[in-house]
Amino acid sequence: MRILNPPRAEVVPSSARPRTHVSWLESRHSFSFGPHYNPENTHHGVLLVNNEELVTAGSGFDTHPHQNMEILTWVLEGSLLHQDSMGHAGVVYPGLAQRMSSGTGIMHSERNDSWRLAGPRHDNPVHFIQMWVLPDETGDPPDYDQTEIDTDLASGSLVPVASGMPKYRHGSALRIRNRNAALHISRLQPGYPIVVPDAPYVHVHVARGSANMESIGDLGPGDSVRLTSTGGHRISTTNDAEVLIWEMHTSLTGR
Template identity: 55%
Template sequence: MTPYDVRRATDRFHTEAGWLDSHHSFSFSRHYDPANTHFGLLLVSNDDIVAPGTGFDTHPHRDMEIVTWVLSGSLVHQDSEGHNGVIQPGLAQRMSAGAGILHSEKNDTGAAAAPEPVHFVQMWVLPDEAGITPGYEQLDVSAELDRGGLVTVASGRPGHDAAIRIHQKDAALHVARLAPGESAALPTAPYAHVFVAKGSVDLEGAGPLAEGDAVRITGAQGQHLTATAPAEVLVWEMHAAIAGA
């Protein structure tokens, strides 16, 4: 297996439903490829654009850690546990589906003076334990992002106490906002998933990456990624893979 598995934006599965424009890095919903179901512990990485005044109606989840990162606009969350939140750029959200939860996600700018789509990436990882009590957490990390480098925004790893906690000790999500020429070093991990959410970068060992491109790295060793245009990059650090997969 090559240590750098580059997946171009145009190679992703695509769902277009009028109100939703979604690109899927892995098999999802009606899109299925048995050779592309996950990487490490990451099962879903959906790049979604939702039109104003629309969104995902109430639907169920179970036994999944779901992390949402908004790139532009605002996303309203409501769930059956009584949690409510508005997620905007710089604010990370984690929902633990656990024993079972119902939730909705809406772009509520339809009635606003200047309605705009909401653009976000939603990622799912398997939890350590099935059947936990459902939970919700959000955290504004804008100030940390402005200081540069990779910022840990969601983690179950030791030493990441300032991040949103996920119930998976072998995974962490890091985000970097980089100006042209700025660099960040990847974490050292058996599995790393790098997704260019905005802009473009050059990744040591893999080469140029454009918006929507991803790299699945087996054996990340601190490789540097350098922005070639203003960029926002999401990096999953994973120290285990799905058992038996």
């Protein structure tokens, strides 16, 4: 018999997230990451990492390894150059979703690509969010994929972007190796609210702009809400906002 957790909604303001700051990087972490370890804040559902990164021009993350992790990257502003040990090389930009399944092991680098641009944008930072979820099984070979969803987002609706859940496989969503998780994104428009999926675990993150969430209140850029055993909340905006929502039907604890 499945054990249901009591309904809960936890608001995590942007200012409460741990911060990493070096000369070329400004990073905000929603969960424990690197030296910012808190045993009470390691994950929500199967989401382990929700990092907001701001990388200066000509800089970035040098080649480093990953293993047995589903990694989703969503660029808000600027462009990000990806290169990996499987031979993939390309630029990730707003409207292009990227998924890297690290599997048995992959090396990759991520660098701000704006220095290639002519004109005043050549020294702009790249602003992106990177999210990690655990796969259902370990030991699969590494894999890489990306998809354009800019046109789909123009409607303001909630768009499935990456999923291992069968009900979302018919569309353009990237496939991830977790059958209980899906990432949705919406570029909210005034007068067109969206409804949060009803799932045992939901993570709502306001990436840009401001929004109002039913029974929660106003949310600003970088704020997030962790929902447990509750869903169906309406989210609206009076200006414009970009919202990332993880729908998860299990947790790392298996409940």
